Amino acid sequence: MADLTGLDEGFLRSVAGKRVLVRSDLNVPLDGSTITDDGRIRASVPTIRALADAGARVVVAAHLGRPKGAPDPAYSLAPVAQRLGELLDRDVAFATDTVGESAQAVVAGLADGQVALLENVRFNPGETSKDDAERRAFAEQLASLADAFVSDGFGVVHRKQASVYDVAELLPHTMGGLVATEIDVLRRLTQTPERPYVVVLGGSKVSDKLGVIDNLLAKADKLLIGGGMVFTFLKAQGHEVGKSLLEQDQLETCRAYLARAEASGVEIVLPTDIVVDTAFPSGDREPQPEVVPATAIPADALGLDIGPESGAAFAAALKDARTVFWNGPMGVFEVAAFAGGTRAVAQALTEVSGLSVVGGGDSAAAVRALGFTDNAFGHISTGGGASLEYLEGKELPGITVLETTSPGQEAL
Secondary structure, eight states: OOOOTTSSSHHHHOTTTEEEEEEOOOOOOTTEESOOHHHHHHHHHHHHHHHTTTTTTEEEEEEOOOOOOSGGGGGSSEEEHHHHHHHHTTOOOOOOOSHHHHHHHHHHOOTTTTTESOGGGGGTTTTTOOHHHHHHHHHHHHTTOOOOEEEEEGGGSSSOOIIIIIIHHHSOEOOHHHHHHHHHHHHHHHHHOOEEEEEEEOOOOOSHHHHHHHHHTOOSSEEOOOSSSHHHHHHHOOOTTTOOOOGGGGGHHHHHHHHHHHHOOOOOEOEEEEEEESSOOOOSSOOOOEEETTTTOOOOOEEEEEEEHHHHHHHHHHHSSEEEEESSSSOTTTTGGGOOHHHHHHOOOHSSSEEEEEHHHHHHHHHHHOOGGGGGSSSSOHHHHHHHHTTOOOOOHHHHHHHSOOOOGOOO
């Protein structure tokens, strides 16, 4: 298994002249063919560069979006290949298919230290198939392009997919530096957190975070709740929430969490004020934000952000924290009128003197959209879903397979 500080040094010494398949997470947001946030590509660069510098012939596999198991130009990785080459400062050959004639020719043409990117692996139905045989058949085709495998796509390690799971059973393998770092951070959050330990949860739905809340209530000292999910908690306390997002079927669950937190001495902090409007933001009208008490949301209004008083209270709750995990924006951060709460939390995290972790997904997109740099935080995860599943206590198939199957480096 890889050293958790980065790529395994013994593995690196063995790859000169070898074809190394790297599963990266290059699932970036696109506006047409324009990449709007290249954070995941930048995060993938160190492992790819280290392998290329060691003389490997690097073959990168990745996905983009959710195509239906067939080629779709809207989900092509061609723009990603160009950006990856710019960040690596070297040419990246691009195969126009996953394992077909183009992929075979591109890989065969690689010299030591060169890099190629295969087309979107999800263009092949075998990648995400629930049928073990179909998935395995595609994995065998991918494995035929390489002599070794490096798992570096943390955003997909919670998926039992061909390029994540099955390939690791077929080739000598190791963790990439990105995956190793992510797992190290998550273990610090769940096994040895320095205290006080504060968890900040936002996003739209309580149901998306049930497992995380359930698991972290036994580990954290404080739980700060914002975003759309807060209205189910407020309703559970008996407050009216107007037209705000509400999961009626989760009211009893929220009441149980509040009672459990009180009984165990964990402080759940809810907003005291909310920024509301009478309609969800759209291009048809200018936002008309109004700050109201969280306990008195008007019947014709919906909450779209935590208010300034709450933003200050959340920041104060983070001030002395030694460990912070944040997942989910505090409001509709894409609209300036409703970005204040998310900005307040992000700014507070930059001032944490211990470990501050931004939990990927919308949270990572939010801090970048609001102008914060990645190095302002202790760690920005590249995998929102994978991070949450780990924090729920679930097994991540893409990690388990690396840790329970022989690396087989002697075969290199």
